[in-house]
Amino acid sequence: MSHLLLLAFYTYKSKCEEAVKAAIEVGFRHINGAFVYGTEEEVGQAIREKIADGTVKREDIFYTGKLGSTFHLPELVRSCLEQSLKKLKFDYLDLFIIHIPVSLKICSPMDEKGKLIFDIVDLRQTWEAMEACKDTGLVKSIGVSNFNIRQLEMILNKPGLKYKPVLNQQTAAFCKSKDILLEAYCDPVMGAIAKKYNRSPTLVALHYQLQHGLVVLFKSFTRKRIEENFQVFYFQLLEEDMKTIDGLNKNLRYLHLIHSGPPTKK
Structure with missing residues (x-):
């Protein structure tokens, strides 16, 4: 594959x-x-x-x-x-x-x-x-x-x-044990890194995990979101940015984890 x-x-x-x-x-x-x-x-x-x-x-x-x-x-x-x-x-x-x-x-x-x-x-x-x-x-x-x-x-x-x-x-339990940041929409540092690569903070967070050799679970059911998620393969984080996010994770006491259950009706 x-x-x-x-x-x-x-x-x-x-x-x-x-x-x-x-x-x-x-x-x-x-x-x-x-x-x-x-x-x-x-x-x-x-x-x-x-x-x-x-x-x-x-x-x-x-x-x-x-x-x-x-x-x-x-x-x-x-x-x-x-x-x-x-x-x-x-x-x-x-x-x-x-x-x-x-x-x-x-x-x-x-x-x-x-x-x-x-x-x-x-x-x-x-x-x-x-x-x-x-x-x-x-x-x-x-x-x-x-x-x-x-x-x-x-x-x-x-x-x-x-x-x-x-x-x-594993999802949340594994990420917590490894201090992995899954979602950081409001974090100014993540926002700056995302702007640097012209990507969303979500894609940067996902690619950060991939670049650390982890397998990431994507839950998408619309073509637009599936196509957006696949863009995670089309950029590479510089080592300096990887270390910056590593530092964020070490200082993060509580993780806001991406919900992995059924989507709610709107």
């Missing part, structure tokens, strides 16, 4: 298909999905259409799927994967990760008051089932998401470990 970027589609189903097609046409190749997003059918349809019209081949697309929290029991892991594959109409996933290290009851994840009903599942057994999925060829790589150090070590130190997680996908 020329660009390892992700688009998380939490958006409404009616907009999701067009957003994915626009993203592929613009140049994005890494699509970040999940069972719980409820948009796999739309994402799969969009990708197949862009394959059919010759824009991309299946091997050009890197698709990440996620194991739902009600499927942590080892006997249910493959079922979740197969349901995702059926909705996407794919033969395989490029990456399959445990969405969050929190298990929920399969019968009903919420009680009568709307509160989540948690389950007790040994995630080491869940991981063994993930390894089995990789062995079948239904997934090429496996990983985790939002795991803390203790949880990662639990997997890595598991007797008989066959495959290590290829990544731990």
Whole structure:
């Protein structure tokens, strides 16, 4: 892939298909999905259409799927994967990760008051089932998401470990641990740097992370915003500006993080 970027589609189903097609046409190749997003059918349809019209081949697309929290029991892991594959109409996933290290009851994840009903599942057994999925060829790589150090070590130190997680996908928690500035619209220093490169402060903040070797999650569902986000590849921050932003991060006590949930209706 020329660009390892992700688009998380939490958006409404009616907009999701067009957003994915626009993203592929613009140049994005890494699509970040999940069972719980409820948009796999739309994402799969969009990708197949862009394959059919010759824009991309299946091997050009890197698709990440996620194991739902009600499927942590080892006997249910493959079922979740197969349901995702059926909705996407794919033969395989490029990456399959445990969405969050929190298990929920399969019968009903919420009680009568709307509160989540948690389950007790040994995630080491869940991981063994993930390894089995990789062995079948239904997934090429496996990983985790939002795991803390203790949880990662639990997997890595598991007797008989066959495959290590290829990544731990995190957003706010990871950024906070690394003192990463995600949004600085009103910061005068960021504003000055953005003006210097004739870019928006948002693009500068995003490129700052890319230049530090991080993978950035983009959540866009309009073509205009998708095209704007792709401009992040067309400039390079000077070392002096990277150090300036590094200094901002060290002095930042509270991070104003870009919201990664569903868009609100206007």
